[in-house]
Amino acid sequence: MPPGKMVAIDFNSDDTLEEACNYRESHVFPDLVGKGAISGNVVLKDADARQDSVEKHLRDPEVVYITGVAHGASDSFPGNSDDLPVFATTTNGYDPKVIKGRIVHLLSCNTGDLLGRALADPRGGGASAFFGYNDMFTWPTNVDKKYVDIFFNCDAQIDIALAAGKTAGEAYALAIQTFNKEHDMLVAEGTETSLYIASMLAKNRDMLCGPGVDNVYGKALARLVPPG
Amino acid sequence: MAARRSAKMRGGRRKPTPVGKTARRSKVPVSSKITQGAQSQRASISGKASKPSASRAKRVRAAVKRVFAGVLHDGSRLATVQEVLDPQVPTRTSKDLSIGESQKLCLRRIKENESFVSMRMLGTSEVIDKKRALSEIKNLSPIGLHLLEIEHRYILLQLQHHHRRAFNAER
Numbered sequence: 324m325p326p327g328k329m330v331a332i333d334f335n336s337d338d339t340l341e342e343a344c345n346y347r348e349s350h351v352f353p354d355l356v357g358k359g360a361i362s363g364n365v366v367l368k369d370a371d372a373r374q375d376s377v378e379k380h381l382r383d384p385e386v387v388y389i390t391g392v393a394h395g396a397s398d399s400f401p402g403n404s405d406d407l408p409v410f411a412t413t414t415n416g417y418d419p420k421v422i423k424g425r426i427v428h429l430l431s432c433n434t435g436d437l438l439g440r441a442l443a444d445p446r447g448g449g450a451s452a453f454f455g456y457n458d459m460f461t462w463p464t465n466v467d468k469k470y471v472d473i474f475f476n477c478d479a480q481i482d483i484a485l486a487a488g489k490t491a492g493e494a495y496a497l498a499i500q501t502f503n504k505e506h507d508m509l510v511a512e513g514t515e516t517s518l519y520i521a522s523m524l525a526k527n528r529d530m531l532c533g534p535g536v537d538n539v540y541g542k543a544l545a546r547l548v549p550p551g
Numbered sequence: 552m553a554a555r556r557s558a559k560m561r562g563g564r565r566k567p568t569p570v571g572k573t574a575r576r577s578k579v580p581v582s583s584k585i586t587q588g589a590q591s592q593r594a595s596i597s598g599k600a601s602k603p604s605a606s607r608a609k610r611v612r613a614a615v616k617r618v619f620a621g622v623l624h625d626g627s628r629l630a631t632v633q634e635v636l637d638p639q640v641p642t643r644t645s646k647d648l649s650i651g652e653s654q655k656l657c658l659r660r661i662k663e664n665e666s667f668v669s670m671r672m673l674g675t676s677e678v679i680d681k682k683r684a685l686s687e688i689k690n691l692s693p694i695g696l697h698l699l700e701i702e703h704r705y706i707l708l709q710l711q712h713h714h715r716r717a718f719n720a721e722r
Contacts, residue, residue, distance in 0.1 A: 337676035394674055402674075432674035459674040459697050466668060513712060519668050522704035526697075 326362035327387030327549045329355060329486075330380050332372045332409055334393040334401055342462075343392045343430060344368070346475040355486040360547035361388060374407045374417060381421035387547040388426050390482060395431030395455075398438055402431075410448075412441040423449035426491060426547060428481050432459040435532030435540075443534075443541035452491035452541030454481050454498075454533040461523050470520050473509075474527065477502045481533070485547050492543030495535030502528035615713050619659055620644055620706045622652050629656055632713050644710070645703050650691070657688055657702040672697070 331352065335344040348366070355361045365380050372391075381389065391409070396402025398412040410417060410427075427442055427450045435457035442448035462474035480501045484494035502524060509521035534543040615633040621644030623630050630642040648656065661667060667681040675694060677683065687695035 338678075339671045339673065339676050342671060343673070392673070394676070430673065432672065456673075459672040459694065461670050461672045461697070461701070463668045464671050464678055510708060510712070515666060515709075516668055518708045518712060519701075519705050522701050522708055523668075523670065525704050526701050 325549065326360050327547060328383060328385045329361045329364040329388040329390065330377070330386055331364060331366045332377055332389070332391035332393070332400075333366060334369050334372055334391075336369050340392060340394070342464075342471070343475065346472065347392065347430075347479070350472070350475070351479040351482055355482055359486050359488045361486045372409065374409050377409050378417060378421055381425075385549060386425060387549055388428070388482075388485060389422060389450075390428045390430070392430045395429060395434040395438070397433045397436035397457075398441075400429055400431055400434050400438060402433065410438060410442060412437050412447075419448045424451050424548075426450065426452045426454075426485060426541075426545060428454040428485075430456075430460060430478050432456060435530065439532055440539045443539065450541060451545035452534045452543075454491075454495070454531070454540070456527070456530040457532050458526070458530040460527055460530070462527075463520050463523060466516065466520070470517075473505045473520075474524065477505060477524070477527070488546065490543060491534045491541060491545040495531070495533035495543070498531060498533075499528060499535070502531075615717075618663075618709065619656055620710055622648060622656065626652060629659060632709060635710060636714055636717070645707055653699055653703070654688055654691065657699050658685060660702060660706075661685055661688070 331347070333340075333344040333347065335341045352364060352366065356364050362385075367377060367380065380386070391400060393401035399408035400410045401408060407417075410422070422442055427439075427448075429439075433456070435453075435455040439453040439455045439457075440447075442450045443453040460474075460478070463470050477498060480498040481494045484497045485491070489497070506521050506524050506528070509517045509524065532540055534541045534545065615636065616631055618632050619629040620632040621630045621635045621642045622628065623634070624641035624643055626643075630640065630644075634640040635642045635644050643652075661681060661684055664681075667684070669678050669680045671678055672694065679687070679694065679698070684698055688698055689695070
């Protein structure tokens with residue numbers, strides 16, 4: 324199985340997004356490239372993450388994995404941009420061919436609702452699998468950094484598992500397993516703060532959409548392979 | 552939870568409090584009640600009653616008296632963790648609350664929480680601090696509804712935690 328490329332569409336226009344982007348850049352991306360299914364990556368930040376620019380990169384046939392961070396909406400990614408959204412439930416504005424057969428993972432609020440289904444729909448975007456959240460991904464702030472890292476690490480399990488050659492279903496299961504493990508550790512800590520953070524984490528876990536929970540999010544057996 | 556409530560509704564030891572009246576508080580501390588069975592069992596095995604740490608049990612009781620975790624069954628007022636854990640006091644919590652009750656409970660809890668954990672959300676660029684959280688819940692905005700759900704999960708974890716602590720305090 325030849326390795327392919329990853330395209331990361333990371334909007335970092337405010338402090339909230341910056342925090343998520345920084346974690347991925349320093350803890351996740353270095354671990355993905357060159358280890359299994361991903362041979363190289365392109366990280367598009369904010370100004371470079373415009374629809375036309377993203378589409379240009381996605382036309383590369385070696386791209387197997389698309390990931391991103393933004394404030395999303397149920398029907399578009401990003402959800403609050405003045406420009407055309409990179410992805411939307413209607414194909415109006417982007418060419419569905421650019422995601423066909425690829426796996427998409429968006430660390431973004433609400434996109435699991437409609438956008439994820441549309442992207443993974445064989446008659447719509449045709450992505451082989453989609454991962455996202457159907458509500459607002461939340462993490463604590465002004466607390467010890469170890470608590471913040473837990474949140475992004477749980478989400479990053481999807482990237483890590485896929486890059487290691489696991490199926491989309493296995494990646495989903497691994498992420499849920501990590502959410503559960505961290506949740507239980509926070510509960511065992513037993514302080515008021517750790518219990519509150521555990522509640523936040525559990526909410527994120529239950530919002531995670533992916534092919535493990537419903538086949539509207541693609542095939543559980545999908546892997547990172549070049550389309551076609 | 553449901554079984555406990557239905558047992559009470561069938562006319563167990565106490566009737567639900569009539570509307571407009573406050574529930575009679577039990578004179579026996581929750582921690583003692585929860586572990587009464589286990590304690591007497593241990594006593595009968597060992598031949599003597601075990602002595603709980605008084606200060607530890609006192610701390611637990613003080614904590615559970617402060618924090619609200621539900622409403623009385625008739626909805627007349629908010630109920631503390633102690634009352635919700637007390638099988639003698641008919642209460643409702645979590646998904647058994649109406650959106651109005653839930654809103655009232657969470658506003659009160661956050662207002663009185665001196666160590667509220669601020670948060671960031673993908674969906675808004677600003678930090679959700681205590682002031683913003685209260686305002687979002689008051690308006691029942693999407694962020695407010697999201698916060699209500701987190702708070703409900705927190706309540707359940709707190710109840711579970713205090714139940715365990717009460718049990719352990721008596722051991």
